[in-house]
Amino acid sequence: MAQSRTAIVILGASGDLAKRKLIPALETLYAQNKIDDTNVIIGSGRSEFSDEDFRGLFEVCEGFAKLLHYHTGLDGMKEYIKSQGDFDRIVFFFSLPPRVYADTARELVAQGFGEESSIIIEKPFGHDYPSSVDLNKEITKYFGEHQIYRIDHYLGKETVQNMMVFRFANSIFEPIWNSRYIESIQISAFETIGTEGRAQYFDNAGIIRDMAQNHLMQLLCLVTMEPPITLEADDVRLAKTNVLRTLTIEECHRWQYEGYRNEEGVAPESETETYAELRMRVNNYRWNRVPIFMRTGKYMPRKGTEIGIQFRKLPRLLFNDMGDLAANKIVIRIQPDEGIFIDMQNKVPGTDQTLQQTHMKYTYRDAFENEEIPEAYQRLLLDVLRGDQTLFVSGQETEMSWKLFSGFLDTGEVSIYRRGKVPQSRFAVDWIDFDDY
Numbered sequence: 093m094a095q096s097r098t099a100i101v102i103l104g105a106s107g108d109l110a111k112r113k114l115i116p117a118l119e120t121l122y123a124q125n126k127i128d129d130t131n132v133i134i135g136s137g138r139s140e141f142s143d144e145d146f147r148g149l150f151e152v153c154e155g156f157a158k159l160l161h162y163h164t165g166l167d168g169m170k171e172y173i174k175s176q177g178d179f180d181r182i183v184f185f186f187s188l189p190p191r192v193y194a195d196t197a198r199e200l201v202a203q204g205f206g207e208e209s210s211i212i213i214e215k216p217f218g219h220d221y222p223s224s225v226d227l228n229k230e231i232t233k234y235f236g237e238h239q240i241y242r243i244d245h246y247l248g249k250e251t252v253q254n255m256m257v258f259r260f261a262n263s264i265f266e267p268i269w270n271s272r273y274i275e276s277i278q279i280s281a282f283e284t285i286g287t288e289g290r291a292q293y294f295d296n297a298g299i300i301r302d303m304a305q306n307h308l309m310q311l312l313c314l315v316t317m318e319p320p321i322t323l324e325a326d327d328v329r330l331a332k333t334n335v336l337r338t339l340t341i342e343e344c345h346r347w348q349y350e351g352y353r354n355e356e357g358v359a360p361e362s363e364t365e366t367y368a369e370l371r372m373r374v375n376n377y378r379w380n381r382v383p384i385f386m387r388t389g390k391y392m393p394r395k396g397t398e399i400g401i402q403f404r405k406l407p408r409l410l411f412n413d414m415g416d417l418a419a420n421k422i423v424i425r426i427q428p429d430e431g432i433f434i435d436m437q438n439k440v441p442g443t444d445q446t447l448q449q450t451h452m453k454y455t456y457r458d459a460f461e462n463e464e465i466p467e468a469y470q471r472l473l474l475d476v477l478r479g480d481q482t483l484f485v486s487g488q489e490t491e492m493s494w495k496l497f498s499g500f501l502d503t504g505e506v507s508i509y510r511r512g513k514v515p516q517s518r519f520a521v522d523w524i525d526f527d528d529y
């Protein structure tokens with residue numbers, strides 16, 4: 093898609109997100125000639141800065157710094173952008189608290205911004221199903237769905253994008269990607285950190301809202317969806333919403349790490365979960381009978397996000413006459429050390445007939461030694477500039493996902509677990525030991 097002349101406006105530009113993610117990502121795009129001096133980057137916020145002061149907030153190269161400008165507030169923004177040149181597109185990044193999204197959208201329209209503009213917003217897109225419907229209703233009063241880019245940074249991760257390539261650009265997986273061969277799907281996202289200065293936000297959310305409802309549901313959709321008709325955004329979104337239409341959450345269990353309630357910002361009686369596991373099912377022809385397990389938590393013994401595909405056991409014949417041969421597995425490691433592993437039986441060299449399951453490893457680092465894995469925001473911001481919504485979440489997806497979680501938010505007993513220890517699963521499932529890969 094052709095890139096038009098675009099002005100990028102960061103609202104809330106003196107905040108942490110701009111400093112940590114947006115400006116570095118834009119600077120990298122500049123270094124790769126994907127943005128240049130035909131673009132302008134305008135920071136905005138309530139504070140007053142001169143262009144020089146604003147540039148001084150970031151450690152960036154001189155050429156890129158020249159693209160940075162600052163305008164206080166939204167009043168007169170339209171004229172200010174015009175004074176910087178002629179732009180056919182204006183992209184507003186809302187680096188703002190979600191509670192002001194709707195008011196900000198209204199204000200932009202009041203300032204005369206219209207069809208030429210797009211807005212980028214970050215999660216949380218609501219707190220539950222009704223609030224997500226309200227938020228979408230409010231925002232779409234001012235901007236059409238084709239102008240709204242909802243970021244789920246997991247979709248910007250290289251391995252997540254590779255999931256579609258892996259499934260649909262290789263002929264060997266699709267024939268076995270169904271309930272006939274697959275016994276279960278296991279999605280796991282562990283972090284070694286706790287709430288890291290965000291306790292107040294987190295205590296209102298919990299790990300189900302923070303990780304499962306958005307990031308992990310996106311992974312689930314990509315791994316289970318039917319091949320989209322084309323790779324266009326609308327078709328990919330349709331394939332994902334078809335998964336959400338047929339998905340049910342069957343069980344959910346919640347835990348909280350020891351000492352959480354003593355943290356600053358956390359309510360002393362807090363029942364917020366910091367670890368959760370869920371069992372779900374996609375009730376369609378392909379996935380009939382296949383349970384999907386999901387677990388995610390803070391203060392885990394290791395950091396890692398993986399998707400495990402557990403294949404069914406062989407019949408009790410030949411090498412498996414005792415029924416003890418481990419079945420095949422595919423592990424897709426989203427992070428760190430991105431890669432894909434296939435577990436296969438092999439004969440141990442020697443005169444004995446001994447079999448052993450070994451990992452066939454494919455890692456990005458080995459396969460593409462000279463390529464750098466881009467940071468999620470680089471790809472996502474570039475896609476906004478290109479007008480490509482494929483890696484962004486539609487309003488319908490957010491609402492459908494929240495709807496599925498209705499009845500599982502803030503409910504049920506919360507058990508305590510020790511930091512650095514994975515709670516004992518309540519499900520009768522052999523969790524794949526992702527530590528091994």
Ligand code: BG6
Binds near residue numbers: 302303397
């Ligand atoms: C964010 C959550 O969306 O994702 C954080 O709010 C979490 O709590 C983070 O730590 C995890 O992202 P990543 O890219 O480190 O897996």
